[in-house]
Amino acid sequence: MSLLTVKDLKLQFGGLLAVNDLSFTVEKNSISSIIGPNGAGKTSVFNMMTGFYRPTGGEIQLDGISLINKKPSQITKLGMARTFQNLRLFPNLSVLDNVKSGMHCRTKQAVWGALFRTKSQQEEERLIEKVALDCIEFVGITKYIKRSAKNLPYGAQRYLEIARALATKPKLLLLDEPAAGLNFEEKQYLIQLIRRIRDEFNITVLMIEHDMALIKEISEHITVIDYGWKIAEGTPEEVLKNEKVIEAYLGKEEVV
Known part of the structure; x- marks a missing residue:
């Protein structure tokens, strides 16, 4: 059963389309991730979900309740909490x-x-x-x-x-690059901590992360975005061998 539903989400800054027609769901009691190259629009998605940005279009629902036009404090009270890429x-x-x-x-x-x-x-x-x-x-x-x-x-x-x-007693915890700056031992502890959050508190976890080894080890479902578009989704095994994902991260070889 879905806890979070994102449908046809858009975000435009002037002539720049940061997120376009993005749709995905997050199942209750899952550990899921959003990945993509730098500048793909990942943090913009979190900012819209938590009320820091107002979407240009689309819908975001938490447990069936629309989050559109709600303030960050209201969204927190409804059960969504987050951490930040840059500590706050x-x-x-x-x-x-x-x-x-x-x-x-x-x-x-x-x-x-x-x-x-x-x-x-x-x-x-x-x-x-x-x-x-x-x-x-x-x-x-x-x-x-x-x-x-x-x-x-x-x-x-x-x-x-x-x-x-x-x-804040959340239903859904958003972690924006929680492993950034951590050493190997700290990352291993983080993996166990995230699992305990889900298993002991029944909190659903959605992450943004660049550490592919961590993502592969802990995520049950991954959504991949590039230039604001969803290019793939599925299990880690499905996503990390997807040609579009490989191309987005490594670039396309030119045929000479």
């Missing part, structure tokens, strides 16, 4: 406070509760801290809990962003 942490906040910020979309108490420290406000604060602590432990960075984000090792910053996304 609060550098001067602690690990704990960064993750607690992810719970903002799930809070209910108004300003009066915060001012007067009502019982409901205090209970909610305890819940926020518990969820944050659980997410930090889950991704394996508890030892850094009091350290500011800017002072973390790079790999830990990547895991911190995942922890913050998990704190």
